[in-house]
Amino acid sequence: MFSALSKSGGITVARYSLRVNGERHEVDVEGDTPLLWxxxxxxxxxxxxxxxxxxxxxxxxxxxxxxAARPCVRTTADSTRTRITTIEGLSRTGDHPVQRAWRELDVAQCGYCQPGQVMAAAALLARDPDPDDAAIEEALRDNVCRCGSYPRIREAVRRASRLIRGEDR
Incomplete structure (x- = not known):
């Protein structure tokens, strides 16, 4: 949903309506602006x-x-009829099973990649609450951790899986 606002110098700014973290937001940007920004x-x-x-x-x-999606390569215009959830919207209190597992296993080193890792893991577990190691690897393979926290990341996904299935408390 959008409406054109102005055009100057060949640039059209429009108003876009986005549903982010369960709330409706109106933004005035160029349609090809990456959703990330x-x-x-x-x-x-x-x-x-x-x-x-x-x-x-x-x-x-x-x-x-x-x-799981990459907002850096998705335009705002292509995002108007979707439900977008960021790490801030995964759980208002930070108690989502994936977030809990990350904290309990002290996964983060520098932490920069962790929101993306958590969101990729949460998407995996939403569609497959009991993934095998191959499914975990597939879901997270394109999420880079420059600190090398991969073993702890994989263990945290397994822990979150057990929490979701009620096997751990």
Missing amino acids: VLRDELGLTGVKYGCGVGLCGACTSHVDGE
């Missing part, structure tokens, strides 16, 4: 990290209609 700069959702800008590192991973 709208989330960060217009809505102040800085948990969505800028890593590469080309969809390769996973630092910006968020959910679009429940699936």
